[in-house]
Amino acid sequence: MDAFYASVEQAAKPSLRGKPVVVGGIGPRGVVATASYEARVFGVHSAMATAQARRLCPNAAYLTPRFSLYQKVSGVVMGLLAELSPLVEPLSLDEAFVDLEAGGVEPDPAAVRAVGERLRRDILAATGVSGSVGLAGSKMLAKIASEQAKPDGLVLIEPGTELELLGPMPVRTIPGVGPATAETLRRAGIHTVAETAEAGEAELVRLLGKAHGAGLHALATGHDDRPVVAERDAKSVSVEDTFAEDLTDRTRVQLELARLADRCVGRLRAAGRSGRTVVIKVRRYDFSTLTRSETLRGPTDDPAVVREAAARLLAGVDTTEGVRLLGVGVSGLADYTQEDLFAQAAAAETAPEAEGSAAPERTEDDGASSVRRWLPGLDVVHRELGRGWVQGSGLGRVTVRFEEPWSVVPGRVRTFGVDDPDLEPAEPVPLIRPVVGSGC
């Protein structure tokens, strides 16, 4: 999908179409998740600090992510992919490999291209946002082709043309080659895919280690027979929070870690899993990051057990100079729990349930949090004016633009007090208007 989160927001908010849109963390330490192509012109890109994006592109709309909406749109797209083949491997909400051969598509360029073009039409019709398609004989090439196809395009790499195409490209083009690998190769005088191939496997292994070196050599010489794998079980579950301000109070650090442990277990249980290894992550004031882990005798999904393990691990970490981020994870996942049933039953009586989205947004100071937070981008409904979305808020007021995905003209803007009883948060509206009487 093209600039996925930003595209979904533009589809949902007609007044933002054709305009720079940045979706990501809104707070002082937020980063950009996705920038629309209009915002990229200004140099805004993913993983950039939102503060820097604001300097580069002050007129963009800065929106908080709405993952539940993106998940719904993703589900529709994945459903379309499933119609093409039983072998679909999602990489994220907005990207997947499809094994067309397993779906019975003729291995003929014209036939394959037709399937890709039809898919692109279907995605747009079903979701209101565009996707790009890369078609090739291997995962690596298909991925590179899809990158080249963006935005809103299709690229087919015909068998036999791979090496000619790949050779002159920077080695960073190859998936798995990031900044560190590229720098190591650059110091060895290797810049392009062709130069990587010429270096030879032994040299790459010497530079990068056994697995990475051998793997890169294979890819650079066009060898990639990795299969498309349909469903892979998660191997770990983790949650983490960056705090608006560094935590220095040890008791507060312990409290936040316990909360994270509960959230992590909530997600673990929701997935019907349990795990044996508990990991905590601490990022300090200076961004130095460490992890500590402990492996239990058997898998658990007991919040008290995870909380206690996390607390033990924290005991060995110095946090006096300030904590920027805390995280809790569980790995070594199993589908079942083989813990003492007594202990589980006892814990179930005392442990507070901490399932995902139960708690409403907390205010920053964590005080008496009766104040509603109107985060930019979220949908609202007004008793008289109908559906709209938050453009911004502050100084006790919230500004709303009243429009829906299918509004023809940009909606009107109105400002209210944050406590206006006529204004309520609302669920996202579907991007494609439901057809009345369609029988669906």
Next chain:
DNA sequence: TCTGGGGTCCTAGGACCC
């Protein structure tokens, strides 16, 4: 007003075992 959150895979050293 620098630097999110959720993952995967790999490496390397030490413990432990046969």
Next chain:
DNA sequence: TCTGGGGTCCTAGGACCC
């Protein structure tokens, strides 16, 4: 009368991806 060789598990850290 120095130091084996493999295998697995655990821990910590790092690169990379979206």
